[in-house]
Amino acid sequence: MQAESIQRNPQHRSKDTEPQLHEISDAALVVAVARYNQDALAEIFRRHGGAVHTLAKRVTRDQALAEEVTQELFVRLWNEPERYDAGRGTLRTYLLMQTHRRSVDVIRSEEARKRREQNDSAAVTSTSYDIDHEFGDLADREAVREALQTLPRDERKAIELAFFDGLTYREVAQRLEQPEGTVKTRIRSGLKRMNVTLSQWRAVEA
Amino acid sequence: MxxxxxxxxxxxxxxxxxxxxxxxxxxxxxxxxxxxxxxxxxxxxxxxxxxxxxxxxxxxNEGGPAPAGLWERIEEEINEGGDTVTYRPPQRSRLRIPTIIASTALAVAAALTLIFGIEIHSLHSQVTELSTQVTTSATRAIATAALLQPGAKRFALDSPQGHAVGSVVALPSGEVVLTSFLMHPLKASSTYQVWAIVDEKPISLGLLGNRPSISVFHTGGRQAFEFAITIEPAHGVAQPTGAPVATAAII
Structure with missing residues (x-):
């Protein structure tokens, strides 16, 4: 995608992408968003809004916080579409990484942490939240499950606590009663190992 | 530098x-x-x-649906709040209509047909491409509304390994909403094809394309208690060529 193509041009508030929005690529939709095409943003939300919300909810364990994070993400994409660089990965990866970062920032604030702890028991009992999960991308989920299973237990635990519980590596170290340096290394080596497994999986899928 | x-x-x-x-x-x-x-x-x-x-x-990436009404709030914020109907250019208004209809729980199929001009396919259209892929986020709200319809039956759509990969909502009217089929994208030369099992025989309900999302189809008034999805060449086939990648059955 060329840098110029993403520049805002309100003159082009056209319907040129409207007829076949569901068929055009994510990158093209972002270009359309840069031209203030709100339908393009709606299509991006349709494609990725659920995944963004699911991740935000998984990390924050709070419906209201998750909705706030999701709303913020899409408003930011509307205001700053040029921040997405198609050369560095898919739009979904970009949005999910932004979501994760925002979610952990939110839960690390003291007030949110309290709310989250109050929600802990509810979160555990509502994991059979069918309708949410059944929309999930099965292929990715299964691949991740398998890739996680191949990791040594300590690496898996460190990654899960950091990623899904939003803990810093220092907090993970405290929780697991392990040295910080060890946890840091385990997270990195575990991710690299998953990278290899998932690359093989992607090659097979392709 | x-x-x-x-x-x-x-x-x-x-x-x-x-x-x-x-x-x-x-x-x-x-x-x-x-x-x-x-x-x-x-x-x-x-x-x-x-x-x-x-x-x-x-x-x-765990997928998942967005909560109903969230898109409308985003839209509102983008349009700087206030009376968004007044300030929104006409081209945007179509995004809101289906949601309003969904929230008042009008008939799902009627809403889809009226608003999107969607042709509901029947068993007669053996391998016709389904034209019911969602075109706006609001359709997802309609799919959710389908779940709330009186008499709606939801079937879990499972992979052969027994993992839930989606669901099928069957309405008493014969419309079937594949609410959550978000499988891995296929190559352009392939498609997912959906089958109803009627009298133990697979009957094609249509093609879902290589990037399936929410779809609506019709069983033509015949009772189907099982559904299956296979991966087929892009043009579709009259009979499944391989084992299903997902099945749904009345529990």
Whole structure:
């Protein structure tokens, strides 16, 4: 995608992408968003809004916080579409990484942490939240499950606590009663190992 | 331009050790800033972060539906709140209509037909491409509304390994909403094809394309208690050529 193509041009508030929005690529939709095409943003939300919300909810364990994070993400994409660089990965990866970062920032604030702890028991009992999960991308989920299973237990635990519980590596170290340096290394080596497994999986899928 | 400030720059080794924690946001804000400063200078570390990015994207990707009404709130914020109907250009209004209808629980199929001009396919249209792929986020709200219809029956759509991959909502009217089929995209030369099992025989309900989403189809008034999805060549086939990748049956 060329840098110029993403520049805002309100003159082009056209319907040129409207007829076949569901068929055009994510990158093209972002270009359309840069031209203030709100339908393009709606299509991006349709494609990725659920995944963004699911991740935000998984990390924050709070419906209201998750909705706030999701709303913020899409408003930011509307205001700053040029921040997405198609050369560095898919739009979904970009949005999910932004979501994760925002979610952990939110839960690390003291007030949110309290709310989250109050929600802990509810979160555990509502994991059979069918309708949410059944929309999930099965292929990715299964691949991740398998890739996680191949990791040594300590690496898996460190990654899960950091990623899904939003803990810093220092907090993970405290929780697991392990040295910080060890946890840091385990997270990195575990991710690299998953990278290899998932690359093989992607090659097979392709 | 890229001259490091030795007093502030995080040492390469220190930064490198933190890259895993950094990419999953498990570092403190100060560390994050220091690593990002280092990434601006270090090709090696940037390469490692780039390589891990898609892996983290996959770990983060659990799919899932967006809550009803969330898009409308985003739309409202984008339009700076207030009376969004007044300020919204006409081209946007079509996004709201289906949601209003969905929220008042009008008949799902009627809503789809009226608003999107969607042709509801029947058993007669053996391998016709379904034209019911969602075109706006609001359709998802309609799919959710389908679940709320009186007499709606939901079937779990399972992979052969027994993992839930989606669901099928069958309405008493014969409309069937495949509410949550979000499988891995296929190559352009392939399609997912959906079958109703009637009298133990698979009857094609239509093609879902290679990137399926929410779809609506019609069983033509015949009772189907089982559904199956197979991967087929893009033009579709009259009979399944392989084992189903997902099945749904009355529980």
């Amino acid at each position: 890229e001259r490091p400030n030795p007093t502030e720059q995080m040492q390469h080794r220190e930064a490198e050790e933190l890259l895993g924690a950094y990419i999953i946001d498990a570092v403190d804000p100060e560390e994050r800033a220091a690593i990002e400063a280092h990434l601006g200078l270090c090709v090696t570390c940037r390469g490692e972060v780039d390589a891990l990015r898609s892996t983290v994207g996959i770990i983060a």
